[in-house]
Amino acid sequence: MANEMVIVLDFGGQYNQLIARRVRECNVYCEVLPYTKSIEEIKALNPKGILFTGGPNSVYDETSPHYEKAIFDLGIPILGICYGSQLMAWTLGGEVATAPVSEYGHTDVEVDTNSVLFKGIEATTGCWMSHTDYIKQVPEGFKIIGHTPVCPVAAMENPARKLYATQFHPEVLHTKEGKKMLSNFVMDICECAGDWQMESFVENTVKELRGQIGEKHVILGLSGGVDSSVAAALLSRAIGKQLTCVFVDHGLMRKNEGDEIEETFTGKFDMNFVRIDCKESYLEKLKGVIDPEEKRKIIGTEFYRVFWDEIKKHQTDCLSYFAQGTIYPDRIESGKGKNGKSDTIKTHHNMVDQPTDVQFLGTIEPLKDLFKDEVRKVGETLGLPHELVWRQPFPGPGLGVRIIGEITAPRIAVLQEADWILRDEMAKNGYEKELAQFFCVLPGVNTVGVMGDHRTYADLIAIRAVTTDDFMTADWAKIPYEILGKVSGRITNEMKGIVNRVVYDITSKPPGTVEWE
Numbered sequence: 147m148a149n150e151m152v153i154v155l156d157f158g159g160q161y162n163q164l165i166a167r168r169v170r171e172c173n174v175y176c177e178v179l180p181y182t183k184s185i186e187e188i189k190a191l192n193p194k195g196i197l198f199t200g201g202p203n204s205v206y207d208e209t210s211p212h213y214e215k216a217i218f219d220l221g222i223p224i225l226g227i228c229y230g231s232q233l234m235a236w237t238l239g240g241e242v243a244t245a246p247v248s249e250y251g252h253t254d255v256e257v258d259t260n261s262v263l264f265k266g267i268e269a270t271t272g273c274w275m276s277h278t279d280y281i282k283q284v285p286e287g288f289k290i291i292g293h294t295p296v297c298p299v300a301a302m303e304n305p306a307r308k309l310y311a312t313q314f315h316p317e318v319l320h321t322k323e324g325k326k327m328l329s330n331f332v333m334d335i336c337e338c339a340g341d342w343q344m345e346s347f348v349e350n351t352v353k354e355l356r357g358q359i360g361e362k363h364v365i366l367g368l369s370g371g372v373d374s375s376v377a378a379a380l381l382s383r384a385i386g387k388q389l390t391c392v393f394v395d396h397g398l399m400r401k402n403e404g405d406e407i408e409e410t411f412t413g414k415f416d417m418n419f420v421r422i423d424c425k426e427s428y429l430e431k432l433k434g435v436i437d438p439e440e441k442r443k444i445i446g447t448e449f450y451r452v453f454w455d456e457i458k459k460h461q462t463d464c465l466s467y468f469a470q471g472t473i474y475p476d477r478i479e480s481g482k483g484k485n486g487k488s489d490t491i492k493t494h495h496n497m498v499d500q501p502t503d504v505q506f507l508g509t510i511e512p513l514k515d516l517f518k519d520e521v522r523k524v525g526e527t528l529g530l531p532h533e534l535v536w537r538q539p540f541p542g543p544g545l546g547v548r549i550i551g552e553i554t555a556p557r558i559a560v561l562q563e564a565d566w567i568l569r570d571e572m573a574k575n576g577y578e579k580e581l582a583q584f585f586c587v588l589p590g591v592n593t594v595g596v597m598g599d600h601r602t603y604a605d606l607i608a609i610r611a612v613t614t615d616d617f618m619t620a621d622w623a624k625i626p627y628e629i630l631g632k633v634s635g636r637i638t639n640e641m642k643g644i645v646n647r648v649v650y651d652i653t654s655k656p657p658g659t660v661e662w663e
C-alpha cells in the first residue's frame with residue numbers, strides 16, 4: 147500500500163530539502179517537486195498536504211514563478227513559506243509589496259496560540275526571517291496570526307479552507323519551534339497518521355523489488371560504503387542469490403581499504419561478491435587529466451564499463467539489471483534532483499550519463515529518495531553491523547577528488563599514507579566518532595621547509611574535517627589543537643622528504659564544499 151504523502155512545491159528557495167526532511171521527521175513521506183508540475187499531476191499523487199517553499203523572486207513581478215489559483219480550491223491543506231506565503235496572499239487577492247524594513251536572521255514573532263499551527267507554542271517565539279517583500283494586506287477570509295514590530299503579517303490563516311502561511315522559515319533550526327509548527331501542520335491540519343516508518347519502508351521496498359526483478363539477475367555496484375551496503379542488504383533480502391555485488395577496486399581507495407572490504411563481504415555476508423582490480427586502467431584513463439569535472443566523468447563512465455564487462459562475462463543470453471546505492475542528496479547536488487534550475491555543483495560519479503553501448507535492463511536505486519540518516523535507519527532495521535552503518539561516507543571517485551591536479555600512482559601513495567596517519571591518530575585519541583567526515587587532501591603545492599639544517603622542498607598536505615548531519619551544509623570541525631599537532635608531527639616525520647607542511651581547512655559549506663574537487 148502506498149504511503150500517505152506530503153508535497154513540497156519548489157519555487158527556488160534554499161532550504162527546500164530541509165522542509166522535506168522536517169516533514170519526514172514526522173514520519174510522513176515527503177517529496178520536493180518543481181512548481182512546473184501541473185495541477186493534474188499533483189492531484190494524481192493524492193497528497194495529504196502541500197508546502198510552498200521560499201524563493202528569490204518577488205511575486206508581483208510578472209516573470210516570477212506563479213501557480214494557478216485552482217490549487218487553493220482542491221481542499222488540500224497548504225502551508226506557504228516566505229515566498230510561498232507571499233504567493234498565496236497575492237494569488238488570492240491580497241497585497242504584496244516591498245517591505246519598509248527587511249528582516250534577516252533571528253526575529254521574535256508574536257503568534258496567536260489559538261491557531262492550530264501554533265498549538266503548544268509560546269506567544270513570543272524566536273523565528274528566522276529572510277525577506278525584503280511583505281504581505282501588506284491579507285486576502286479576504288484570512289486572519290493575521292503572527293506579527294513582528296516591523297512585519298504586520300508574519301503569519302496568516304484561513305482555517306475553513308485549510309490555508310496557512312508564514313513569512314518566516316519554520317524549516318531551519320534557528321526557528322526554535324519550527325519543527326513543532328511543521329508537525330502541527332502535517333499531523334493536525336493535514337491529518338496525517340505518520341505511516342512513514344523504516345520497518346514499512348523495508349517491507350514495501352522488498353516487495354516492490356521482487357515484483358520488478360522477477361527471475362532476472364541484478365549487478366550491484368558495491369563500494370563497501372553505507373549506501374551500497376544497505377542497498378545490497380535490501381536486494382539480498384528481496385532476491386537472494388540473483389544478486390551479484392561488484393566492487394570496483396579503482397586504486398583510489400584509502401590504504402588497505404580494498405582488502406578490508408573484500409574481507410567483510412566474503413566473511414560476514416552470504417552474498418555473491420566480486421572484486422575487480424582495475425587500478426591500471428583507471429590510471430591510464432586519468433593520465434594528464436586535471437579538471438575536476440572531467441575526472442569525475444571519466445571515473446563515473448569507467449564504473450559503467452566495468453559493470454558492463456562483468457555482466458557480459460556472466461550473462462550471454464539475457465540482460466541484467468544494474469543497481470547502485472544512490473541517495474537523495476546525490477541527485478540534488480548533481481543538479482538532477484528537481485526542476486533543473488539548480489546549479490550543478492559537482493557531478494557525483496553515479497549521476498554520470500550511461501555510455502550508449504552499455505545496455506542494462508534498467509537501473510535500480512532502492513534508496514534514491516532517502517536522506518543519509520534514513521539510509522542508516524534502514525541499515526539498522528536490516529540488522530547490518532553497527533560499524534558498517536555508521537561508517538564515514540567515502541566518495542565513489544575516492545582519492546581521485548582529493549588529489550588536486552594529475553592523479554598518478556606515487557601521488558596516490560602519498561595521500562594514502564598521510565590519510566592513514568590522520569585516521570590512526572583520530573582513532574587513538576577517541577575522536578573518530580565525533581565527526582561526520584575527515585580526511586587528507588593533496589593540493590599539489592610544494593613548499594620550502596627546513597629539516598636537520600637542510601632545506602626541503604616537498605608536498606603540502608591539507609586536513610579536512612567537518613560536522614554535519616546531512617552533508618548539504620557543514621561546518622569545519624573544531625578538532626583539539628593537541629590532536630592536530632600530533633597528526634602534523636607524525637605526517638611530517640613519518641613522511642620525511644615527501645611532506646614538509648600540514649594545513650587545516652577552516653571553511654564551512656557553503657561557501658566551500660566538503661571535498662576539494
Ligand SMILES: Nc1ncnc2c1ncn2[C@@H]1O[C@H](COP(=O)(O)OP(=O)(O)OP(=O)(O)O)[C@@H](O)[C@H]1O
Pocket residue numbers: 366367368369370371372373374375392393394395396469470471472476496537538539540541542543
Ligand atoms: N568502488 C566502487 N565499486 C562499486 N560501486 C561503487 C564504488 N564506489 C561507489 N560505487 C557505487 O556508487 C554509489 C554511490 O557512491 P557513494 O559513495 O555515494 O555511496 P556508498 O559508497 O555506497 O556510501 P557512502 O556514501 O557511505 O560512501 C554506491 O552506492 C555504489 O553503488
Ligand SMILES: O=c1[nH]c(=O)c2[nH+]cn([C@@H]3O[C@H](COP(=O)(O)O)[C@@H](O)[C@H]3O)c2[nH]1
Pocket residue numbers: 442479492493494495496539540541542543583617655658659660661662663
Ligand atoms: O559517492 C560520491 N560520489 C561523488 O562523486 C561525491 N562527491 C562528493 N561526495 C560526498 O558527498 C558529501 C558532500 O560532499 P561535497 O560537499 O564535496 O559535495 C561528502 O560526504 C563527499 O565525500 C561524493 N560521494
Ligand SMILES: NC(=O)CC[C@H](N)C(=O)O
Pocket residue numbers: 159199200201202203204227228229230276277278279280
Ligand atoms: N526567502 C524568501 O522566500 C524571500 C521571498 C521574497 N523574495 C522576499 O524577498 O521577500
Ligand SMILES: [Mg+2]
Pocket residue numbers: 369371372539540541542
Ligand atoms: Mg562511497
